Every structure is written in C-alpha cells, then in structure tokens.
Amino acid sequence: MKRLLLLLVCASACVSGLAARAAAGGVGARVFIVERSSASLAVYDLAERRLLPERITGLGDLHHATMTFAPDLRYGFLATRSGQLTRIDLESLSVAGTVFTSKNSIDNAISQDGRFLAVAEYVPGGLSILDVATLQTIKHFPASFKRGDQEMDARVTGVVDGLGNTFVCVSIEAAEIWVVALGAAGPEIERRIPTLAAMPYDAMITPDGRYYLVGHVGTDSVSVLDLARLDAGVRAVSLRDPAETFVRTTPVKLPHMASWAVARGQVFVPLVGEKRLAVVDSATWTFARSVPLRGHPVYAVRAPSEREVWVSFSGDADDSFVQVVDTETLAVTRTLEIGGRIYHMDFTPRGAHVLVSANRDNKLVVVDANRYEIVDSEELRSPSGIFGVWRAFKTGL
Numbered sequence: 001m002k003r004l005l006l007l008l009v010c011a012s013a014c015v016s017g018l019a020a021r022a023a024a025g026g027v028g029a030r031v032f033i034v035e036r037s038s039a040s041l042a043v044y045d046l047a048e049r050r051l052l053p054e055r056i057t058g059l060g061d062l063h064h065a066t067m068t069f070a071p072d073l074r075y076g077f078l079a080t081r082s083g084q085l086t087r088i089d090l091e092s093l094s095v096a097g098t099v100f101t102s103k104n105s106i107d108n109a110i111s112q113d114g115r116f117l118a119v120a121e122y123v124p125g126g127l128s129i130l131d132v133a134t135l136q137t138i139k140h141f142p143a144s145f146k147r148g149d150q151e152m153d154a155r156v157t158g159v160v161d162g163l164g165n166t167f168v169c170v171s172i173e174a175a176e177i178w179v180v181a182l183g184a185a186g187p188e189i190e191r192r193i194p195t196l197a198a199m200p201y202d203a204m205i206t207p208d209g210r211y212y213l214v215g216h217v218g219t220d221s222v223s224v225l226d227l228a229r230l231d232a233g234v235r236a237v238s239l240r241d242p243a244e245t246f247v248r249t250t251p252v253k254l255p256h257m258a259s260w261a262v263a264r265g266q267v268f269v270p271l272v273g274e275k276r277l278a279v280v281d282s283a284t285w286t287f288a289r290s291v292p293l294r295g296h297p298v299y300a301v302r303a304p305s306e307r308e309v310w311v312s313f314s315g316d317a318d319d320s321f322v323q324v325v326d327t328e329t330l331a332v333t334r335t336l337e338i339g340g341r342i343y344h345m346d347f348t349p350r351g352a353h354v355l356v357s358a359n360r361d362n363k364l365v366v367v368d369a370n371r372y373e374i375v376d377s378e379e380l381r382s383p384s385g386i387f388g389v390w391r392a393f394k395t396g397l
Contacts, residue, residue, distance in 0.1 A: 025045040025052075027091055027389060028073070029045050029047035029048070030044070030090065031045075031387065031388045032056075032067055032388075034065050034067075034384045034386075035380055035382055035383055036062045036065075036382045039057065039061070039062055040058075040059060041067075041078070042364070042378075043093055044378065049376050050376075054093040056094070059078060059080060060080035060082035062385075064081060065081070066108055070392065071113075071393070074089075075088060077117055079119050082103075082104070083100045083101055083121070085098070090389065097135045103123040104121065104122040105119050105122070106120050107120040107169075108120070108159065109160050110132065111161055111182055112161055113165055114132060115133075115182075116130065116131065117130040117131075118130075118180070120156040120169055122156075123153075123155075124153050125156060125171075127159065127167070127178065129187040139186060143155070144174065145173040154172055154173035155173065156172070156178075157172060157201065157203070158204065160203070162205065163209040163227070166179055168203075168212050168227065170203045170214055172201060175194060176192045176193065176194055177193045177200075177212065177234070178191070178192055193230065193233065193234060195223045196234050196235075198217075199217035205227075206282065209227070211225065211226060213260070220240050220271070221237060224236075235285060237280060237285045237287070239269055259298060262302065263307075264328070265283055266281060268302070268309050268325070268327075270298055270300050273296060275295055275297075277291040278290055279330060293311060293323055293332065294321065295317065297312070297313055298312050298314050298342075299344065301354075307326070308324050308333075309325045311325060312342040320339055320340045320341070321336065322336045322345070322356070323336075324372075336367070338356050338358060339377075340358055340361040341358060342356055342358055343384040344383075346387075352369060353366050353375070354367040354369050355386050356386075359382060362379060362383065363378065363380060364377070364386075
C-alpha cells in the first residue's frame with residue numbers, strides 16, 4: 001500500500017511538472033537555433049529563459065538553412081543546402097517527415113493560407129511547390145536560360161509568400177522575377193518579369209507585402225517591383241549618392257537581403273566592403289543618405305517599434321560588436337560588445353529582447369533591448385540562424 005501511494009505521489013509530481021512546464025513555456029515561447037557544424041537544431045524557451053534538453057538532429061547541410069512555420073503553429077519546415085526539407089513537430093520537438101526536393105535548396109516560404117510550401121532550388125534549379133499536409137511535391141517549375149544556343153539550368157532564390165496567396169521568387173541566370181498564383185486550378189506562374197540588371201542573387205519583400213526588392217551581383221543598385229502594379233515593371237534604385245565621399249567599392253554581392261531592415265518608411269541596406277548603411281526612402285524609392293559605421297555591416301535588424309535598427313559586422317576586429325542606429329536621427333547611439341562572430345540577430349515580437357548567435361564563442365546570447373544588457377547566455381554548437389515561431393505571422397518570413 002505504501003509503495004502504491006509512493007507511485008501515485010511520484011506520478012502526480014511528474015504530471016504537475018509537465019503541466020508547469022507547458023504553462024511556463026509551450027510552443028509560442030520556442031525559438032529554434034541552427035547548429036551548423038552538427039546538422040542540428042537547438043531549442044530555446046523564452047518563457048523559461050533556458051535551453052531545452054531536446055535537440056533535433058540529422059537535418060543535412062545547414063549552411064544558409066531557412067525555417068518557416070505553419071500559421072497554426074503545428075509544424076515548422078527547415079530547408080537546407082543539401083536539398084533536404086524537414087517537417088518538425090513544434091510540440092513534441094521531433095521530426096515529422098523528411099523529403100528531398102532537389103540536390104541543393106536555398107530558401108522556403110509558406111503560403112498565406114498555410115496549405116502550400118515553396119522551396120527555391122539551386123541544383124538542378126527551379127521552384128517546387130509542396131502540399132503542407134502530405135509533403136508531396138504537387139508542382140515543380142524548372143528554371144532555365146540560354147547561353148548561345150544551349151539551354152541551361154538556372155538557380156532560383158529569394159522565395160517569399162506574397163499577398164493574395166502568392167509566392168514570389170527570382171531566377172538568377174534567367175534574370176526574371178516570378179509571381180506564382182495559388183488558384184483553384186493549382187499553382188501556376190502568373191507573371192515572369194525581367195529584372196533590369198543581370199544576376200539577381202537574392203530578394204526580399206517589404207513587411208507590408210507591397211514591394212519586392214532584388215539585389216544583383218556586381219552592382220550597387222537594386223531592382224524594385226511594385227506587386228500591386230505588376231504592369232509598371234521594375235525600377236532601378238541606386239544605393240549611392242555620387243556626392244558622398246565614402247570610398248567607392250561596388251559590392252560584388254550584398255549581404256543576403258533578409259538582413260535589410262525596413263523602418264519608418266526607410267530601407268536600411270548593409271554594404272559589403274563599405275563602413276556604412278545605405279538608407280533608401282521607400283515612398284519615392286530614391287537614395288536618402290548613408291549612416292557611417294565602425295565596420296563592414298552584415299545584418300541590419302529593425303526593432304518592432306521601428307525606432308532602432310541594430311547592425312552586426314564582419315571582420316575579426318568588429319564581428320563581436322553591434323551598433324544601434326536611431327531611425328529618426330540616423331545616428332549611431334550605442335555600440336555593444338556581445339560575442340565573437342555574430343551570425344544572426346532577431347527581436348522578440350514586442351521588442352523586449354534581442355537573440356544573437358555568436359558563432360565563434362558557440363553561444364546564444366539574449367540581450368535586454370531596453371537596458372542594452374546581456375541577460376542570458378547559452379552554450380551551443382556553431383550557432384547561426386535564429387528562427388522564432390512568431391515568423392508564422394509575418395509576411396515574407
């Protein structure tokens with residue numbers, strides 16, 4: 001009898017512990033961090049402010065891996081450079097299905113209605129549309145271009161979800177923007193719009209879903225497409241004022257465009273090889289001015305309030321620092337030393353904290369965004385991309 005009572009007490013305590021954990025954390029508090037060197041995802045619980053013991057492993061080549069989330073927060077979807085797409089159960093933190101869409105994929109996006117997943121592919125090239133429920137490919141759009149008389153495969157990148165239940169992406173060698181409609185008859189490429197310059201290597205959509213911005217290899221201008229006025233075509237926007245005195249080093253390639261911040265009617269663009277942010281007026285799509293920085297910027301991340309943009313850097317002398325830019329005065333207001341080789345940053349939804357991956361230090365760092373102080377640090381293995389479940393509710397993420 002005593003033994004039975006002891007078992008009942010232990011079972012009750014176990015259930016209570018699980019219930020307390022679910023109440024404190026739960027799916028809505030979870031953040032997934034890519035551990036590149038071990039092909040795994042670590043999971044951080046914001047409510048409990050701790051790293052969970054569960055790790056999700058066997059995920060493939062996680063260089064430039066991207067993760068999207070279903071609107072009902074049932075599953076997350078991780079696309080990798082090895083062409084592997086993994087569906088992850090956000091509650092049990094386990095793999096709920098794996099498929100290979102290609103030999104090398106670069107981006108993924110989930111549709112507004114949560115029914116379709118798009119995966120952009122480098123090899124063999126193209127765009128695959130999958131059914132979220134079954135993970136079956138329901139349509140593959142091959143990409144190609146002509147070199148002389150020879151037809152060749154083209155890479156596709158920059159895929160995002162657009163308003164009106166669409167996907168938008170760019171074909172690199174073909175120099176085209178694709179708008180894919182998800183109608184009753186199934187996915188179809190609704191428009192193919194040429195870019196103004198060759199080799200569009202990446203793209204992004206503004207948070208309101210209105211504009212699609214495309215960067216090009218070897219130029220310091222971007223192509224901008226108004227998704228509400230497709231017939232108007234693409235316009236070129238320079239990232240430079242000829243009157244400015246910054247040393248001109250036309251970027252071979254700008255940072256990946258998910259690192260561009262849009263705040264207060266302005267786009268803040270990190271420039272490779274130059275110690276400045278370019279600021280573009282998004283009402284007129286003209287260059288506004290530059291913001292001088294301590295080093296070569298990589299990521300520019302806006303605070304949810306849009307009052308600040310936080311900037312990270314490349315180079316051993318600068319890559320442990322973050323500079324905070326005031327979006328009204330366009331001045332650097334703070335310089336914070338956070339951790340070696342910062343690979344990624346993201347604000348929590350209401351802007352209270354910033355999560356930072358310090359790759360060289362093998363740490364996830366949590367910064368209080370109001371006091372500019374580190375409030376937590378967790379040991380990880382080669383951390384890079386940070387994906388909070390709140391991305392499920394944002395266009396283009």
